[in-house]
Structure formats: C-alpha cells, structure tokens
Amino acid sequence: DIVMTQSPDSLAVSLGERATINCKSxxxxxxxxxxxxxxxxxxQKPGQPPxxxxxxxxxxxxxxxxxxxxxxxxxxxxLTISSLQAEDVAVYYCQQYYTTPLTFGQGTRLEIK
Amino acid sequence: xxxxxxxxxxxxxxxxxxxxxxxxxxxxxSAYYMHWVRQTPGKGLVWVSRxxxxxxxxxxxxxxxxxxxISRDNAKNTLYLQMNSLKVEDTAVYYCVCxxxxxxxxxxxxxxxxxx
Numbered sequence: 001d002i003v004m005t006q007s008p009d010s011l012a013v014s015l016g017e018r019a020t021i022n023c024k025s026x027x028x029x030x031x032x033x034x035x036x037x038x039x040x041x042x043x044q045k046p047g048q049p050p051x052x053x054x055x056x057x058x059x060x061x062x063x064x065x066x067x068x069x070x071x072x073x074x075x076x077x078x079l080t081i082s083s084l085q086a087e088d089v090a091v092y093y094c095q096q097y098y099t100t101p102l103t104f105g106q107g108t109r110l111e112i113k
Numbered sequence: 114x115x116x117x118x119x120x121x122x123x124x125x126x127x128x129x130x131x132x133x134x135x136x137x138x139x140x141x142x143s144a145y146y147m148h149w150v151r152q153t154p155g156k157g158l159v160w161v162s163r164x165x166x167x168x169x170x171x172x173x174x175x176x177x178x179x180x181x182x183i184s185r186d187n188a189k190n191t192l193y194l195q196m197n198s199l200k201v202e203d204t205a206v207y208y209c210v211c212x213x214x215x216x217x218x219x220x221x222x223x224x225x226x227x228x229x
Contacts, residue, residue, distance in 0.1 A: 042158075049206075049208060049220070049221050050158065050208075050219060052216050052217050055215065055216045055217060056215075059215075061216050062216075093158060095158070100163055101160050101172075101174055102148065102163075103160065104157055104159070104160075106157055107157050
C-alpha cells in the first residue's frame with residue numbers, strides 16, 4: 001500500500017500569513033501515460049464532506065480561491081495557502097488515487113494564531 | 114452538474130446488515146469506476162471498496178473483505194454497498210466517490226451507526 005504522510009499534524013498561522021502543508025507518498029504517484037500526479041488535496045470542515053481543492057497535484061478546482069496552490073511531483077507535494085483567511089480553518093487531507101487501496105494522509109489541522 | 118446522493122444509512126446492531134445506496138446524476142455513470150470511502154467519528158478518511166464501470170472486479174480493503182459487497186446497477190445509475198456482519202468499529206459516514214471525472218466527485222455521505 002502507498003503510505004501518505006502529512007506534516008505537520010497541526011498548524012497555527014496568523015491571518016494574512018502563508019500556510020504550508022506537506023504530503024509525502026511512499027512511492028511515486030506519477031502516471032507515465034499522462035505525466036500527471038494522482039494526488040488530491042481536500043479541505044474538511046466539521047459536519048461536512050471533504051471538499052476538493054486541488055487535483056492532479058496542481059489543478060485548482062473550479063470556484064476555489066487562487067490563494068490555494070498545489071505543487072510537487074513524484075513523492076513530495078505541498079499545499080500552500082498564500083494569505084490565510086478565517087474561513088480557511090479546517091482539516092486538510094492529501095490523497096493518492098494512483099492505485100488501490102486509495103490512501104489518505106492523516107490530516108493537518110489548520111488554526112488561526 | 115455531477116451529483117452523488119447516498120441513502121440507506123441508519124442504526125444497526127452488531128452482527129446486523131445494512132445496505133447503503135448512491136444515486137448518481139449529471140454524468141455517464143456506466144462509464145466510470147466507483148468507490149466507497151468511510152470516515153469514522155473524529156477520525157480520518159479510509160478507502161473501503163471499488164468497482165469497475167461494468168460491475169466487474171470488485172476490490173475491497175482488508176478490514177471489510179468477506180463482509181461487505183459492492184455492486185452497481187448501471188440502468189438505475191446507482192451504486193450499492195451491502196454490509197453484513199457489522200461491527201461497532203464499522204460506525205462511520207460512508208461516501209461514494211467517482212475519481213474518473215477529472216476532479217473527484219463526492220456525495221454528502223450516509224451515517225451508519227453500529228451499536229447495541
């Protein structure tokens with residue numbers, strides 16, 4: 001199984017500051033057929049299903065503010081929130097959909113400092 | 114608009130059975146693999162099962178193998194998860210998910226509670 005490891009487990013950032021969450025996979029999730037990384041970032045708030053922020057590692061979902069950016073390739077990925085807003089308080093997950101079993105990171109809890 | 118709507122959740126006793134369904138709309142359901150993912154209370158997300166577009170080759174997580182059965186009815190645009198021999202630790206919100214559309218599409222989830 002591909003193990004997804006996020007860091008840090010929790011993060012407190014001041015409003016307007018940058019937040020960075022890392023995700024490392026135990027093996028590459030790069031599809032050679034389309035040269036895309038099968039990596040998604042989700043945001044989850046209490047009582048809600050996960051919301052897709054980024055897919056294919058760096059493609060922003062329609063309607064997601066451009067302060068959210070996904071980057072990385074192969075085994076190392078990053079979600080960056082360029083200027084933290086109050087509504088960004090949530091738990092963030094990365095997930096690989098390269099192969100079954102699909103696997104998720106353990107989650108990173110983002111709070112306001 | 115792509116929509117996935119789960120139903121059939123509820124309270125069941127340990128050892129009991131339950132079937133959750135997922136009604137799909139807004140895309141060609143029969144063309145895509147479908148998955149079930151669950152989230153236990155206060156915990157993370159865990160993949161449960163996958164089925165091919167034509168209903169063949171189901172794949173399961175080890176912790177549900179032999180107890181859960183995934184299936185689909187492409188004529189009804191519906192995905193199913195039959196859950197037997199339920200355990201307390203199966204208590205979770207169950208989501209149906211489609212990954213083949215570019216951006217993953219998730220339902221709102223169905224809560225399954227296993228308790229005596």
